[in-house]
Amino acid sequence: MAAVPDAIAPLLAVAGLALAGALVARWWCLGGPPPTWPQRAPVLGGGAMATHAWSRYHARYFPMTLVFVAFEMEMMFMYPWAVVFVR
């Protein structure tokens, strides 16, 4: 690529931080009031919801623990260091 300066990485970082700062400043100054409770309701053309939209699911702790231990390969490399095989 032609004419990409060597210091592109810090330049891009500073540009990204400047953009983030500008957006936060804009939100701080022009963000408007937080939504009221009626405004937090879902838009249904004047209708109301009879149930919540929160979904529940089973956390399944025991199978998740088994899967964690089965795929925890980094600890397999810790095992010889911890046990100290002496020949």
Add this chain to the structure above:
Amino acid sequence: MAVSRPRPARLALVRRLAAAAPVPVFVARGLGAGRADAELAADRRLHLVGSPRQATVLLATGRFPGRLGDALARVHDQLPHPRTALWWRRPGWAEVPPALAGAAAVAELAALPAALVAAHRALVAGGPSAPDVGPDQPPQPFEGRGDHGQGGEGMMGGVPWGRPMAMPGEDRDGLALDELSLDLGPFQPGFPPGLVAHLRLQGEVVVEAGVERAGGVDGGPAVDPVTERLGEPGSPGGRARAEARAELRRVADLCRLGGLGPLAARAAAVAADPGARAVDAARLAAAVRRSRLPARWAGVGRVGGIGAGDRLALALARAEGALARADGGAGTLPPAPATVDPDELAGALAGLDWGDAVVTLASVPDPSEAPRPAAAAASRAP
């Protein structure tokens, strides 16, 4: 802001540009106004939005008895500030819904665009925003058992904020998925006035539906001249023009629902034009056919053997025929589609996804839009 301060010139320019932008309007259809607001799509100064969250001005048309008034209050409070409300009404009506207590009233359909633009300009210039109608509180406070408000009764988590948690039901694939119960309210864009759909949704698929007309069938006083003229016996030419206008409004509504804004504007322009001829309707029908919208909707919402695409094509054909009769021709109109029994409509909604369900409900004719029996017999006579 009661006192106006002198502003620097740069800010005044910004405000002038903001005032010149198209006004985002959300329309709440009440009883007695039909689909008259569909004609506003032709005005370039207005932008009819599909959600109150995008709107600055709430346009309420017609009457809002009982439950419609409560739904209107809900929608009114959902508009973000700055906001204002405008009411298209007859001057003598006594019943004022709470949401429209401070709203400016407009008596004529032709005066609506200018009134909407003026209301928007007043807001941009720093005018007061309409206050909330309901209290700024959660619907029902939730006092849980725990120190941080958590906890309820039993394993199901109680009734937080006054609403139960959604229970899972079996999916069409045999999996378990939560079912949400909601009312798709009377002011959903595209719905005829007063139509409420009680839906049970799994994701976006309708599991079960119930259809209700809040406020009863629209038989009371009308604010819309076309709705009035469809009900009264009179000159066949005038009634034919009113029928054409009603059909073209329906076409504009469905095109907007299908995402074809410019086509909706074109249909609205033909509807509002008092000198429209059958050839204008024919050209519009050709444009709608070229857009493939009737073909896209061919299988959607088949109720009574007719799908939404067929209803759209039928509306265009009826508009053309009615305009031909209004010009003095002696043609016959294709018969109006029969109104659908609410239970049959609810049965047809089961299994559809959200978009298809909304299109179905918007395209099925409303009992208030059907010509009265005397008018129907007269319009079918050669």
